[in-house]
Amino acid sequence: MNFVALQGAVAQGVLWGIMVLGVYITYRLLNISDLTVDGSFALGGCVCATLIINFGMNPILALVIAALAGMAAGAATGILHTVFEIPAILAGILTQISLWSVNLRVMSGKSNMPLLKTETLISAVGSKLGITQAQSAMIVGVIVAILIVVTLYWFFGTELGSALRATGNNEFMIRALGVDTNRMKLIALMLANGLVALSGALVCQNQKYADINMGRGAIVIGLAAIVIGEVLFSKVINFGFKLASVVVGAVVYFLIRAIVLDFGLNTNDMNLFTALFVAAALSIPVFMAKYRAKHDYSETVEEDEV
Amino acid sequence: MLTISHVRKTFNKGTINEKKALQGINLHLKPGDFVTVIGGNGAGKSTMLNMIAGVYPIDSGKIEIDGVNISREPEHKRAQYIGRVFQDPMRGTAAGMQIQENLALALRRGRRRGLSWGVKNDELDFYREALTRLDLGLQTRMTSKVGLLSGGQRQALTLLMATLEKPKLLLLDEHTAALDPKTARKVLELTDEIVNEQKLTTLMVTHNMKDAIQYGNRLIMMHEGRVIYDVEGEEKKKLQVEDLLKKFEEHSGEEFANDRMMLAK
Numbered sequence: 001m002n003f004v005a006l007q008g009a010v011a012q013g014v015l016w017g018i019m020v021l022g023v024y025i026t027y028r029l030l031n032i033s034d035l036t037v038d039g040s041f042a043l044g045g046c047v048c049a050t051l052i053i054n055f056g057m058n059p060i061l062a063l064v065i066a067a068l069a070g071m072a073a074g075a076a077t078g079i080l081h082t083v084f085e086i087p088a089i090l091a092g093i094l095t096q097i098s099l100w101s102v103n104l105r106v107m108s109g110k111s112n113m114p115l116l117k118t119e120t121l122i123s124a125v126g127s128k129l130g131i132t133q134a135q136s137a138m139i140v141g142v143i144v145a146i147l148i149v150v151t152l153y154w155f156f157g158t159e160l161g162s163a164l165r166a167t168g169n170n171e172f173m174i175r176a177l178g179v180d181t182n183r184m185k186l187i188a189l190m191l192a193n194g195l196v197a198l199s200g201a202l203v204c205q206n207q208k209y210a211d212i213n214m215g216r217g218a219i220v221i222g223l224a225a226i227v228i229g230e231v232l233f234s235k236v237i238n239f240g241f242k243l244a245s246v247v248v249g250a251v252v253y254f255l256i257r258a259i260v261l262d263f264g265l266n267t268n269d270m271n272l273f274t275a276l277f278v279a280a281a282l283s284i285p286v287f288m289a290k291y292r293a294k295h296d297y298s299e300t301v302e303e304d305e306v
Numbered sequence: 307m308l309t310i311s312h313v314r315k316t317f318n319k320g321t322i323n324e325k326k327a328l329q330g331i332n333l334h335l336k337p338g339d340f341v342t343v344i345g346g347n348g349a350g351k352s353t354m355l356n357m358i359a360g361v362y363p364i365d366s367g368k369i370e371i372d373g374v375n376i377s378r379e380p381e382h383k384r385a386q387y388i389g390r391v392f393q394d395p396m397r398g399t400a401a402g403m404q405i406q407e408n409l410a411l412a413l414r415r416g417r418r419r420g421l422s423w424g425v426k427n428d429e430l431d432f433y434r435e436a437l438t439r440l441d442l443g444l445q446t447r448m449t450s451k452v453g454l455l456s457g458g459q460r461q462a463l464t465l466l467m468a469t470l471e472k473p474k475l476l477l478l479d480e481h482t483a484a485l486d487p488k489t490a491r492k493v494l495e496l497t498d499e500i501v502n503e504q505k506l507t508t509l510m511v512t513h514n515m516k517d518a519i520q521y522g523n524r525l526i527m528m529h530e531g532r533v534i535y536d537v538e539g540e541e542k543k544k545l546q547v548e549d550l551l552k553k554f555e556e557h558s559g560e561e562f563a564n565d566r567m568m569l570a571k
Contacts, residue, residue, distance in 0.1 A: 155421075159414060162403075162424035166411055169400035172392070176359070177467075178385030178416040 007134040009258035013251030014141030015202045016221065020229075020250045021148055021243060022195035023222030029156070030168040030188045032081075035092035037222060039099030040073040040193040041215030044200025046103040049113040049210030052120070059121040063201045070197020071190040073099060078189040082182035103212055112211040120205035137206045144202065145247050148195065153240040164188055217271045224274055225250035227281040307507045308335040308358070308475055313367030315357060315531075327353040329531035331367070335475075335509070339538075340501050342518040343511045344550070345528035351511040352393075354528070355477045358509070360384040371474055386416025389468030389506075391461065391481040398464030401453030405444060405463065408452055409433045412467030436466055440496065458489030462496060469500050476501065478510040482517075494521065515547045529558045 019041055026034040044066040051062040073095055080091035107113050126136030155161045166174040167184040175181050196218070204210045229242075229249025236242055257274075261267060315328040328350050335341060343351050357364050360381035369377045371387045392398050399408050410425040410433075430448070437445040440462050444455075452460060461481060468476060478497065482490035498521055501508050512518050518525055524538035527550065534557040537545065 157424050158421045159419035159424050160421055162407060162411060163419050166400045166403060169402045170397065172397050173400055174411065175382050176385055176388075176390045176392075176398070177411055177414070178382050179419065180380070180382045 004132070004134065005258055005262070006255065007132070007138065009254045010251055011134045011137035011141060011206065012203070013254035014138060014145055014247065015206055016199060016254065017141070017145055017225065017247030017250035018148060018202065019196045019199035019218060020222045020225040020246050021145075021152065022192035022199070023219065024226055024243065024246050025152075025188055025192040025195070027223065027226065028168075029165055030185060032088045032168075032185065032189070033092070033219075034074075034077060034189060034192060035089060035219055036073055036077045036095045036099075036189070036193055037092075037196050037219045038215040038217065039096035039103070040070045040196045041200040041203075041218040042103050042210075042212060043073055043099050043106070043215075044070050044197030045204035045210035045214050046106045046113070046212070047197070048201035048204050049115055050106050050108075052115060052118055052205075053113060054108075059119070059124070059205060063121065063198060063205075066201035067194045067198040070200070071194040073197065074189040074191070074193030075186065077193070078186035081189070082185055100212070107210065107212070111213075112209055114209040115205070116208055120208065122202075122206050123208075133206070141202065144198075149240060149243045149247070152243055156239060160187075217274065220271070220274050220278055221250075221253065223278045224281070225253045227278065228252050231281075307337045307339070307372060308333070308509075309368075309370040310334070310354075310358070311368045311370075313354075313357060313369060314365045315353060315362065316365060319365075327531055328357065328364075331531070331533060333526070333533060333536075335507050337507055338505045339524055340506070340508045340522035341510065341524045341526060342522045343509060343526050343528060344513070344515060344518045348530075349528040350531040351528050352479055353531075355390075355479050355509060355511060358384075358475070359388055359390055359477055387474040388477060389415070389471075389473030389475070390477045391464050391468050391479070393480040393483050395457040395460040395464070395484055398467065399452045399455075399460050402451060404449045405437070405452055405455075406430065406433050406448040408463065409436070409467060409470060412470045415471050415473075436470065440466060456489075458485050458493060461485060461489075461493050465493065465497060465500065469504060469506065472504055472506070474507065476506045476508040478508065480511050480513060483513060497521075515550050519543075519545045519547070519550070527554060527557070529554070534558065 019037070023034070023037060026032045047069045048062045048066040051057040051065060052059060057065075076098075077091045077095040080086045080094060081088045086094070104111070122133065122137045122140050125140055126133050129136065131139075156165055163174060163179045164184045164187065167179065167181045167188075171181050200215060203214065226246055226249060229245040229247070232249065232252065233241065233245035236245055257270065260273065261270070265273065310331050310333040313328055313331040317323075317325045317327055331350075331354060343354070345351050356362060358369055360376070360379060360383075364377060367377070368375060376384050376387070390398070400411070403411075406425055410429060413429065433448060434445045437448070442459050442462060444459065444463065452463065455463065465481070481497070482493050485493060494517060497510070500506070508522070510522065519542070523542065524536070525542050525545070526533050527535035535553050
C-alpha cells in the first residue's frame, strides 16, 4: 500500500463525502430512506461529462447544472412520495430505475463517456498549482465540502431549516404548527439529490469519465460513511461538526476500501463487503441491547427498596 | 367565533367497516367560551376536533372561524387560527430538538417561514419568562432536548407552545388522559390559568366528568356523532356528575356503560 494510493483514496472519500451529506439529510434528518441516490449520482456524472464534451462547457458551470439535474431527480421522487403518496422507498426506486434510461439518453445511448483529453476543474487546479491529480482532487473536494457544510449548517438553523428538521422529528406537531410537511419533504429530497449529483459530477471530473454504473451502491456507501462518522465522533453534539464527521466517515470508508482491496479482496466483492459492513453496523446496537437485557436479568431476589 | 354547521363525516363509506362518526354537528362558540366536551367512546369527540383542525376532510357542512370558511383549507393553513394539544404527550413536541427550538417553531405558528435565523436571541427572554410560569424548572434547561423531559413536562410545554402565539381557538384533545393523576391535575390547572388569562376560545375533550363540570363556562355532551346536551353559565356550575349520567340516559336511551367515565365520577 503506497502513499499515492492512500492519497487517491482520501480524495475519493472527500468527493463522495458530498454525496454522503445528501444522504444524511434524507436518512438522518428527514427519516426517509431515499433510494434515488444511486440514479442521481450517476445522473450528475453523466450530465457533467456530456456538457463538457458535447457542449464544451466550463467545468464549474457543468457542476452547477449537474446539481440542478439532481434536484430535478429529487423533485421527481418528492412528487411521487408527497402528491401521489407512494411510500418513499418505492418512490426512490422508481426514480432510480427511470434515471437509468435518462442517463443513457443524456449520453446519447453510450454507457460511458471519457473526458481524457479535456480539462476539468480538478485537472486545471492540479496543473496550475503543480500538484498531482489526487492532491488537486483533495483540495477541491475539501473546499467544496467545507462550503457545503457551512451552508447546510446555516440553512438548518433558519426558520425554514428548523421546520425541515422538525418534519423529520415529528410530522404531526409541525403540521399543527402550520408547516406544509409535504413541501418540506420535497425541499429536502431536492436538496439531498442536488448534493448527490454534484458529488457524482465531481467524481466524474476526478476519474475523467462518466459511467452509467457509477452510482451503483451509492446509497450503501452513504449509509456506511454515516455509520463510520457517527461511531468515530459519537460524542459530537454540534450540528456543524456532525455534518463534517459524515464527510470524514466517507474518507475513512474509502481508506478501508483501499486497504482491503490492497489485501487482495476482489473488486467485484466490494459491494458485498460494504453491504455486510452496513448490515453489521445497523444490527450490532440491536443485538447488544437484546444481549444486555438477557445478561442483566437475574433470578436472585433483591431486597426491595424502602 | 367558531361556527360549525351541519358537519357530517362517515369513515370507510360503503364498506363493512362504515362508521358514521359525525351525524350533523351544529355548534356555535362565542369569543372566550371555554367548552368542555364529554361523551362515551366513539361519540365523535376527537373526530370533531380533528375535523376542526383539518386532519381529515369533512363530507358536508361548514366550519367557520370569525366568519372565514375554513372547511376546505388544509391542516397546515388552519394552524394560523388554531392551537392544539394532543392526548399523546409525544405528539406535540419534537423530541430531537431543544426546548427553545420547539418554542421558536411554535411562536411562528401559521407564519411564513423564511431564511432568517430559527431562534433569535431577542426571543430567548420571552421563552425564559414563559417557561418560568410553568414552574417546572425548564427555564434553566432551554437548550436541552425535549426528549429528555417527562410526559407531564412535555404536555405542559405543548400547552405553552399552543398558546405562545395567541390562537383564535384552542383544541385540547384529552390532553391530560395519559398523565398520572397528580401531573394531570397540574396540567389542567395550568390550562385553566392560561385560558382564563388570555380569554381563549377553547374546546376541551375530557373523560373526567368532574373536570368537565369544574372547568369552563359551558359543557356539551356528545353521543353517536351528535351533540345531545349543551349547557352553560349558572346552570352548568350547579351540575353534578349524577345529573350528567341521568342526562345521558335520557338522551341516548342507554345506560352509561363506560368504565372510564364511571370511574371518573
